[in-house]
Amino acid sequence: NLNERLERSFQILKGHGKITEINIAETLKDVRRALLDADVNFKIAKSFTATVKEKALGQNVLTSLKPNQLMVKIVHDELAELMGGEHVDIETKGNPAVILIAGLQGSGKTTFSGKLANLLKTKRSMNPLLVAGDVYRPAAIDQLHVLGEQIGVPVYSDKDNKNPVKIAEVAIKEAKAKGHDLVIVDTAGRLAVDETMMKEIEAVKKAIKPSEILFVVDSMTGQDAVNTAKEFNDRLDFDGVVLTKLDGDTRGGAALSIRSVVNKPIKFVGTGEKMEALDVFHPSRMADRILGMGDIVSLVERAQEQFDADEARSLQKKIAKNQFNFNDFLSQISQIKKMGNLKDLASMIPGVGKALKNIDIDDDAFKGIEAIIYSMTPLERENPTLLNGSRRKRIAAGSGSNIQDVNRLIKQFDETRKLMKMMSKGGKMSRMMGNLG
Numbered sequence: 001n002l003n004e005r006l007e008r009s010f011q012i013l014k015g016h017g018k019i020t021e022i023n024i025a026e027t028l029k030d031v032r033r034a035l036l037d038a039d040v041n042f043k044i045a046k047s048f049t050a051t052v053k054e055k056a057l058g059q060n061v062l063t064s065l066k067p068n069q070l071m072v073k074i075v076h077d078e079l080a081e082l083m084g085g086e087h088v089d090i091e092t093k094g095n096p097a098v099i100l101i102a103g104l105q106g107s108g109k110t111t112f113s114g115k116l117a118n119l120l121k122t123k124r125s126m127n128p129l130l131v132a133g134d135v136y137r138p139a140a141i142d143q144l145h146v147l148g149e150q151i152g153v154p155v156y157s158d159k160d161n162k163n164p165v166k167i168a169e170v171a172i173k174e175a176k177a178k179g180h181d182l183v184i185v186d187t188a189g190r191l192a193v194d195e196t197m198m199k200e201i202e203a204v205k206k207a208i209k210p211s212e213i214l215f216v217v218d219s220m221t222g223q224d225a226v227n228t229a230k231e232f233n234d235r236l237d238f239d240g241v242v243l244t245k246l247d248g249d250t251r252g253g254a255a256l257s258i259r260s261v262v263n264k265p266i267k268f269v270g271t272g273e274k275m276e277a278l279d280v281f282h283p284s285r286m287a288d289r290i291l292g293m294g295d296i297v298s299l300v301e302r303a304q305e306q307f308d309a310d311e312a313r314s315l316q317k318k319i320a321k322n323q324f325n326f327n328d329f330l331s332q333i334s335q336i337k338k339m340g341n342l343k344d345l346a347s348m349i350p351g352v353g354k355a356l357k358n359i360d361i362d363d364d365a366f367k368g369i370e371a372i373i374y375s376m377t378p379l380e381r382e383n384p385t386l387l388n389g390s391r392r393k394r395i396a397a398g399s400g401s402n403i404q405d406v407n408r409l410i411k412q413f414d415e416t417r418k419l420m421k422m423m424s425k426g427g428k429m430s431r432m433m434g435n436l437g
């Protein structure tokens with residue numbers, strides 16, 4: 001699936017020090033292929049990877065991020081951007097507000113009508129009236145009544161009336177009389193877009209002047225969903241899209257393409273058959289879902305905030321010259337501590353979070369290390385090679401630790417320093433974080 005594919009393509013960058021034209025090429029190819037396989041339109045996939053490339057090469061200066069993390073972040077942000085960037089709400093003002101639901105048969109219109117009524121009733125204390133506008137299938141009218149009963153919302157229907165325009169008009173009159181502030185008009189759909197259906201819903205639109213037209217589409221239909229959206233939008237100029245059936249194993253492609261093809265925001269996603277299975281659409285959260293990487297993105301962002309690029313560069317020089325000392329070590333520890341609670345951080349890493357759930361990570365994990373370093377003289381901190389046996393004894397006593405702790409820290413420090421020097425030849429200074437303590 002798309003998540004795994006993207007994740008794998010980021011792995012390619014893992015061993016590299018920074019993003020270059022050359023090492024990014026493979027990743028971008030994979031990202032593009034993954035998008036295409038998820039039913040993302042070819043043109044969109046192409047321009048997407050071009051933008052990602054440009055941004056990745058431009059943001060290389062942030063050396064504290066590993067290239068694969070940087071790519072995850074850039075791809076995430078671009079995905080969110082592709083899906084509209086910000087969440088767009090529906091219009092619920094009006095006397096009453098009228099929401100018209102359009103889409104093909106089986107897309108989930110009737111189910112969504114019920115879900116939306118339920119959401120606006122419970123979350124925004126509105127008083128909706130549902131309208132059964134599917135005049136062709138008596139079963140559809142019954143279906144809406146069943147849903148209405150479930151959620152405690154009245155349903156207007158008239159089985160003797162075969163004119164959806166009239167039904168909607170009468171329903172709105174009744175809503176006004178009974179003090180409803182919201183009318184949701186469910187409509188009929190065909191199995192494919194046809195002229196009769198389009199004419200009919202256009203007529204309903206013209207007659208009732210809805211405050212909001214929502215186009216409902218089954219996300220499992222992939223590229224077809226995008227084409228249908230385009231046809232409906234050309235005729236109805238709708239205000240927003242509802243993606244249904246995003247539960248289960250649905251590919252994210254439709255969500256990614258629809259916005260850029262019709263230039264209308266996705267406003268809701270249906271995630272199940274139950275009345276509660278409706279989510280307000282947030283581009284950034286959908287991008288998280290597509291990337292399937294837990295909260296890794298916020299982890300990366302936090303790291304980005306806290307690390308100072310200049311400091312990172314000067315440190316890199318020191319490492320290259322093997323001048324990295326205990327003062328630098330201390331400042332790295334304080335950088336890590338600035339990023340927040342260690343357990344919080346660990347829990348953001350996919351996989352790791354769960355594993356560590358019941359294990360006690362001490363927030364003061366670095367305390368012992370810091371105490372030892374503070375007990376060194378400034379000269380010793382800068383020149384770790386001075387640390388002979390008698391100095392070590394003094395430091396142990398001064399920091400309240402035993403000599404084994406001091407020896408272990410110095411040994412770890414030496415190993416880290418060696419490793420960093422080796423890595424710095426490839427520029428991989430950010431790896432050091434993994435070698436602390």
Ligand code: GDP
Nearest residue numbers: 105106107108109110111244245270271272273
């Ligand atoms: P309509 O013909 O457009 O009114 O579509 P319906 O609302 O009758 O839905 C068609 C089928 O899809 C029904 O069996 C619904 O229970 C199901 N359905 C609708 N939305 C969702 C959803 O978000 N997830 C799942 N799993 N099923 C859905």
Ligand code: MG
Nearest residue numbers: 109110134140
């Ligand atoms: Mg229906």
